[in-house]
Amino acid sequence: MKEKKFDLELFFNALADRTRLRLLNLMGSDEICVCFFVDVIETNQPKISRHLAYLRRAGIVSARREGKWVHYKIVRPSNEYAAKILDVLLESFTIDEQMQIDRSKLANVCCNLQLPIKPIELSRREQPVYLLD
Amino acid sequence: MKEKKFDLELFFNALADRTRLRLLNLMGSDEICVCFFVDVIETNQPKISRHLAYLRRAGIVSARREGKWVHYKIVRPSNEYAAKILDVLLESFTIDEQMQIDRSKLANVCCNLQLPIKPIELSRREQPVYLLD
DNA sequence: TTATAGTATTTGTTTAAGCATATATTAAAT
DNA sequence: ATTTAATATATGCTTAAACAAATACTATAA
Structure with a gap:
Protein backbone atom coordinates (compact mmCIF):
# COMPACT_ATOMS: atom_id res chain seq x y z
CA MET A 1 0.00 0.00 0.00
CA LYS A 2 1.76 3.07 -1.29
CA GLU A 3 1.37 6.48 0.37
CA LYS A 4 -0.10 8.95 -2.07
CA LYS A 5 2.29 11.79 -2.85
CA PHE A 6 1.90 15.01 -0.93
CA ASP A 7 0.56 17.75 -3.22
CA LEU A 8 2.56 20.95 -2.65
CA GLU A 9 0.34 23.00 -4.98
CA LEU A 10 -2.77 21.94 -3.09
CA PHE A 11 -0.96 22.78 0.13
CA PHE A 12 -0.06 26.32 -0.97
CA ASN A 13 -3.51 26.89 -2.44
CA ALA A 14 -5.02 25.93 0.89
CA LEU A 15 -2.87 28.58 2.58
CA ALA A 16 -3.72 31.26 0.00
CA ASP A 17 -6.99 32.33 1.61
CA ARG A 18 -7.48 34.66 4.52
CA THR A 19 -10.41 32.75 6.01
CA ARG A 20 -8.39 29.52 6.04
CA LEU A 21 -5.41 31.27 7.61
CA ARG A 22 -7.74 32.59 10.31
CA LEU A 23 -9.04 29.07 10.93
CA LEU A 24 -5.48 27.76 11.32
CA ASN A 25 -4.65 30.61 13.67
CA LEU A 26 -7.64 29.74 15.84
CA MET A 27 -6.67 26.09 15.99
CA GLY A 28 -3.10 26.85 16.93
CA SER A 29 -2.17 23.92 19.10
CA ASP A 30 -5.69 23.20 20.29
CA GLU A 31 -8.61 21.22 19.01
CA ILE A 32 -11.51 23.54 18.19
CA CYS A 33 -15.20 22.90 17.57
CA VAL A 34 -16.76 24.15 14.33
CA CYS A 35 -19.34 26.20 16.22
CA PHE A 36 -16.57 28.33 17.77
CA PHE A 37 -15.11 29.11 14.37
CA VAL A 38 -18.54 30.29 13.28
CA ASP A 39 -18.78 32.56 16.33
CA VAL A 40 -15.35 34.12 15.95
CA ILE A 41 -15.17 34.52 12.17
CA GLU A 42 -18.77 35.74 12.17
CA THR A 43 -19.90 34.07 9.01
CA HIS A 51 -12.89 25.92 4.12
CA LEU A 52 -12.23 23.27 6.76
CA ALA A 53 -12.84 20.58 4.14
CA TYR A 54 -10.30 22.32 1.92
CA LEU A 55 -7.71 22.24 4.69
CA ARG A 56 -8.55 18.58 5.32
CA ARG A 57 -8.02 17.65 1.67
CA ALA A 58 -4.69 19.46 1.73
CA GLY A 59 -3.58 17.32 4.67
CA ILE A 60 -3.31 20.23 7.08
CA VAL A 61 -6.08 19.50 9.57
CA SER A 62 -7.99 16.49 10.83
CA ALA A 63 -11.54 16.19 12.12
CA ARG A 64 -12.97 14.23 15.02
CA ARG A 65 -16.64 13.87 15.74
CA GLU A 66 -17.79 13.83 19.35
CA GLY A 67 -21.53 13.60 19.61
CA LYS A 68 -23.11 16.42 17.67
CA TRP A 69 -19.88 18.35 17.54
CA VAL A 70 -16.95 18.07 15.18
CA HIS A 71 -13.56 19.21 16.35
CA TYR A 72 -10.72 20.20 14.09
CA LYS A 73 -7.03 20.36 14.81
CA ILE A 74 -3.86 20.98 12.87
CA VAL A 75 -1.92 17.87 11.91
CA ARG A 76 1.71 17.71 10.91
CA GLU A 91 4.69 31.59 14.14
CA SER A 92 3.94 34.51 11.81
CA PHE A 93 0.45 34.86 13.24
CA THR A 94 1.92 36.19 16.48
CA ILE A 95 2.72 39.50 14.78
CA ASP A 96 -0.60 39.80 12.94
CA GLU A 97 -3.05 42.07 14.69
CA GLN A 98 -6.28 40.57 13.40
CA MET A 99 -5.07 37.08 14.25
CA GLN A 100 -4.52 38.15 17.84
CA ILE A 101 -7.96 39.77 17.94
CA ASP A 102 -9.44 36.51 16.70
CA ARG A 103 -7.64 34.61 19.43
CA SER A 104 -8.99 36.83 22.14
CA LYS A 105 -12.49 36.53 20.71
CA LEU A 106 -12.05 32.77 20.84
CA ALA A 107 -10.92 33.01 24.44
CA ASN A 108 -14.20 34.76 25.18
CA VAL A 109 -16.56 32.32 23.51
CA CYS A 110 -14.45 29.35 24.51
CA CYS A 111 -12.94 29.48 27.98
CA ASN A 112 -10.69 26.46 27.44
CA LEU A 113 -7.82 28.12 25.58
CA GLN A 114 -4.53 27.59 27.45
CA LEU A 115 -6.07 24.76 29.49
CA PRO A 116 -4.79 21.23 28.93
CA ILE A 117 -8.24 19.77 29.44
CA LYS A 118 -11.35 21.52 28.27
CA PRO A 119 -13.96 22.02 31.00
CA ILE A 120 -16.94 21.94 28.67
CA GLU A 121 -15.92 18.65 27.21
CA LEU A 122 -15.25 17.11 30.58
CA SER A 123 -18.96 17.09 31.20
CA ARG A 124 -19.55 15.01 28.08
CA ARG A 125 -18.55 11.39 28.08
CA GLU A 126 -16.04 10.34 25.42
CA GLN A 127 -17.63 8.86 22.34
CA PRO A 128 -16.24 6.18 20.04
CA VAL A 129 -14.52 8.58 17.67
CA TYR A 130 -14.15 8.39 13.94
CA LEU A 131 -12.33 10.46 11.40
CA LEU A 132 -13.86 12.11 8.38
CA ASP A 133 -12.23 11.61 4.97
CA MET B 1 6.71 57.07 3.13
CA LYS B 2 5.14 53.91 4.50
CA GLU B 3 6.14 50.45 3.21
CA LYS B 4 3.14 48.68 1.77
CA LYS B 5 2.21 45.60 3.73
CA PHE B 6 3.42 42.26 2.49
CA ASP B 7 0.51 40.20 1.14
CA LEU B 8 0.76 36.65 2.49
CA GLU B 9 -2.20 35.43 0.43
CA LEU B 10 -0.64 36.73 -2.78
CA PHE B 11 2.60 35.07 -1.72
CA PHE B 12 1.01 31.65 -1.21
CA ASN B 13 -1.03 31.97 -4.38
CA ALA B 14 2.16 32.66 -6.28
CA LEU B 15 3.61 29.42 -4.91
CA ALA B 16 0.49 27.39 -5.72
CA ASP B 17 1.36 26.71 -9.33
CA ARG B 18 3.68 24.08 -10.72
CA THR B 19 5.07 26.27 -13.52
CA ARG B 20 5.96 29.02 -11.07
CA LEU B 21 7.62 26.53 -8.73
CA ARG B 22 9.65 25.26 -11.68
CA LEU B 23 10.71 28.81 -12.49
CA LEU B 24 11.85 29.37 -8.91
CA ASN B 25 13.74 26.10 -8.97
CA LEU B 26 15.56 27.16 -12.13
CA MET B 27 16.53 30.48 -10.63
CA GLY B 28 17.83 28.93 -7.45
CA SER B 29 20.61 31.29 -6.46
CA ASP B 30 21.39 32.46 -9.99
CA GLU B 31 20.06 35.14 -12.27
CA ILE B 32 18.41 33.55 -15.32
CA CYS B 33 17.38 34.96 -18.67
CA VAL B 34 13.76 34.54 -19.81
CA CYS B 35 14.83 32.73 -22.97
CA PHE B 36 16.37 29.91 -20.90
CA PHE B 37 13.13 29.40 -19.02
CA VAL B 38 11.33 29.05 -22.33
CA ASP B 39 13.86 26.45 -23.50
CA VAL B 40 13.76 24.36 -20.34
CA ILE B 41 10.02 24.47 -19.55
CA GLU B 42 9.27 23.95 -23.24
CA THR B 43 6.27 26.19 -23.46
CA HIS B 51 4.11 33.61 -14.53
CA LEU B 52 7.24 35.66 -13.97
CA ALA B 53 5.10 38.79 -13.69
CA TYR B 54 3.00 36.99 -11.08
CA LEU B 55 6.09 36.16 -9.05
CA ARG B 56 7.25 39.78 -9.41
CA ARG B 57 3.95 41.14 -8.10
CA ALA B 58 4.17 38.77 -5.15
CA GLY B 59 7.59 40.17 -4.26
CA ILE B 60 9.44 36.91 -4.85
CA VAL B 61 11.57 37.76 -7.86
CA SER B 62 13.06 40.85 -9.45
CA ALA B 63 13.84 41.63 -13.08
CA ARG B 64 16.79 43.38 -14.64
CA ARG B 65 17.01 44.31 -18.28
CA GLU B 66 20.31 44.07 -20.03
CA GLY B 67 19.99 44.98 -23.67
CA LYS B 68 17.36 42.86 -25.29
CA TRP B 69 17.43 40.36 -22.48
CA VAL B 70 15.64 40.38 -19.16
CA HIS B 71 17.11 38.44 -16.27
CA TYR B 72 15.15 37.26 -13.27
CA LYS B 73 16.38 36.32 -9.85
CA ILE B 74 14.85 35.42 -6.53
CA VAL B 75 14.78 38.20 -3.97
CA ARG B 76 14.40 37.83 -0.23
CA GLU B 91 15.39 23.29 -0.14
CA SER B 92 12.49 20.95 -0.90
CA PHE B 93 13.27 21.04 -4.61
CA THR B 94 16.40 18.98 -3.99
CA ILE B 95 14.25 15.88 -3.45
CA ASP B 96 11.92 16.53 -6.39
CA GLU B 97 12.84 14.51 -9.44
CA GLN B 98 11.38 16.79 -12.10
CA MET B 99 13.03 19.81 -10.53
CA GLN B 100 16.41 18.11 -10.79
CA ILE B 101 15.72 17.16 -14.41
CA ASP B 102 14.89 20.80 -15.11
CA ARG B 103 18.14 21.88 -13.53
CA SER B 104 20.20 19.58 -15.69
CA LYS B 105 18.34 20.74 -18.78
CA LEU B 106 19.23 24.28 -17.78
CA ALA B 107 22.87 23.29 -17.39
CA ASN B 108 22.77 22.10 -20.99
CA VAL B 109 21.24 25.19 -22.59
CA CYS B 110 23.06 27.51 -20.25
CA CYS B 111 26.66 26.60 -19.46
CA ASN B 112 27.01 29.23 -16.73
CA LEU B 113 25.37 27.39 -13.86
CA GLN B 114 27.81 27.18 -10.94
CA LEU B 115 30.01 29.88 -12.50
CA PRO B 116 30.24 33.21 -10.69
CA ILE B 117 30.48 35.17 -13.94
CA LYS B 118 28.56 34.22 -17.02
CA PRO B 119 30.79 33.88 -20.12
CA ILE B 120 28.16 34.91 -22.65
CA GLU B 121 27.43 38.13 -20.84
CA LEU B 122 31.06 39.05 -20.53
CA SER B 123 31.11 39.72 -24.28
CA ARG B 124 28.33 42.30 -23.96
CA ARG B 125 29.07 45.66 -22.46
CA GLU B 126 27.07 46.58 -19.36
CA GLN B 127 24.00 48.67 -20.11
CA PRO B 128 22.40 51.29 -17.88
CA VAL B 129 19.97 48.94 -16.17
CA TYR B 130 16.43 49.56 -15.07
CA LEU B 131 13.86 47.56 -13.19
CA LEU B 132 10.43 46.65 -14.40
CA ASP B 133 7.40 47.46 -12.23
C1' DT C 1 -37.83 17.19 16.58
C1' DT C 2 -33.99 20.06 17.36
C1' DA C 3 -29.11 21.21 17.09
C1' DT C 4 -24.94 20.68 14.57
C1' DA C 5 -22.41 19.98 10.57
C1' DG C 6 -21.79 18.53 5.69
C1' DT C 7 -23.21 18.55 0.77
C1' DA C 8 -25.45 20.11 -3.72
C1' DT C 9 -26.59 23.69 -6.72
C1' DT C 10 -26.37 28.03 -8.63
C1' DT C 11 -24.02 32.19 -9.58
C1' DG C 12 -20.32 35.50 -9.73
C1' DT C 13 -15.37 36.08 -9.69
C1' DT C 14 -10.64 34.81 -10.45
C1' DT C 15 -7.16 32.48 -12.88
C1' DA C 16 -4.71 30.44 -16.71
C1' DA C 17 -4.01 29.38 -21.48
C1' DG C 18 -3.61 30.63 -26.30
C1' DC C 19 -3.37 33.83 -29.67
C1' DA C 20 -2.37 38.15 -31.41
C1' DT C 21 -0.23 42.37 -30.78
C1' DA C 22 2.62 46.02 -28.61
C1' DT C 23 7.08 47.64 -26.84
C1' DA C 24 12.06 47.77 -26.31
C1' DT C 25 16.48 47.04 -28.01
C1' DT C 26 19.83 46.03 -31.44
C1' DA C 27 21.48 45.45 -36.03
C1' DA C 28 21.32 46.31 -40.81
C1' DA C 29 20.25 49.00 -44.79
C1' DT C 30 19.73 53.30 -47.04
C1' DA D 1 21.07 59.98 -39.27
C1' DT D 2 16.84 57.59 -40.36
C1' DT D 3 14.40 53.81 -41.64
C1' DT D 4 13.65 48.99 -41.58
C1' DA D 5 14.02 44.48 -39.87
C1' DA D 6 14.88 41.14 -36.35
C1' DT D 7 14.91 39.54 -31.67
C1' DA D 8 13.32 39.41 -26.89
C1' DT D 9 9.87 40.30 -23.81
C1' DA D 10 5.42 42.06 -22.12
C1' DT D 11 0.52 42.83 -22.41
C1' DG D 12 -4.61 42.73 -24.26
C1' DC D 13 -8.24 39.99 -25.24
C1' DT D 14 -11.06 35.94 -25.28
C1' DT D 15 -12.36 31.55 -23.61
C1' DA D 16 -12.38 27.77 -20.34
C1' DA D 17 -11.68 26.11 -15.90
C1' DA D 18 -11.34 26.60 -10.90
C1' DC D 19 -12.93 28.71 -6.80
C1' DA D 20 -15.89 31.06 -3.39
C1' DA D 21 -20.25 32.64 -1.63
C1' DA D 22 -25.11 32.12 -0.76
C1' DT D 23 -28.91 29.38 -0.30
C1' DA D 24 -31.24 25.28 0.20
C1' DC D 25 -31.15 20.71 1.45
C1' DT D 26 -29.52 16.33 3.82
C1' DA D 27 -27.48 13.49 7.48
C1' DT D 28 -26.30 12.56 12.16
C1' DA D 29 -26.71 12.68 17.03
C1' DA D 30 -29.22 13.78 21.17
Missing part, protein backbone atom coordinates in the same frame (compact mmCIF):
# COMPACT_ATOMS: atom_id res chain seq x y z
CA ASN A 44 -22.25 31.25 8.13
CA GLN A 45 -21.49 27.69 9.05
CA PRO A 46 -21.44 26.15 5.53
CA LYS A 47 -18.69 28.56 4.53
CA ILE A 48 -16.57 27.49 7.51
CA SER A 49 -17.23 23.82 6.77
CA ARG A 50 -16.16 24.23 3.18
CA PRO A 77 1.80 17.38 7.10
CA SER A 78 3.39 14.15 5.88
CA ASN A 79 5.80 16.17 3.76
CA GLU A 80 8.58 17.36 6.04
CA TYR A 81 9.11 20.61 4.15
CA ALA A 82 5.39 21.43 4.28
CA ALA A 83 5.53 20.73 8.01
CA LYS A 84 8.37 23.22 8.45
CA ILE A 85 6.54 25.80 6.37
CA LEU A 86 3.42 25.38 8.47
CA ASP A 87 5.48 25.93 11.63
CA VAL A 88 6.83 29.22 10.29
CA LEU A 89 3.35 30.28 9.18
CA LEU A 90 1.82 29.66 12.60
CA ASN B 44 5.46 29.46 -25.19
CA GLN B 45 7.13 32.68 -24.14
CA PRO B 46 3.99 34.66 -23.15
CA LYS B 47 3.10 31.98 -20.62
CA ILE B 48 6.53 32.24 -19.00
CA SER B 49 6.35 36.04 -18.97
CA ARG B 50 2.96 35.92 -17.30
CA PRO B 77 10.77 38.72 0.57
CA SER B 78 10.42 41.73 2.84
CA ASN B 79 8.36 39.65 5.25
CA GLU B 80 10.76 37.61 7.35
CA TYR B 81 8.38 34.65 7.67
CA ALA B 82 7.84 34.55 3.91
CA ALA B 83 11.60 34.60 3.48
CA LYS B 84 11.98 31.59 5.77
CA ILE B 85 9.20 29.77 3.96
CA LEU B 86 10.86 30.43 0.63
CA ASP B 87 14.12 29.01 1.97
CA VAL B 88 12.41 25.79 3.00
CA LEU B 89 10.62 25.58 -0.34
CA LEU B 90 13.83 25.94 -2.34
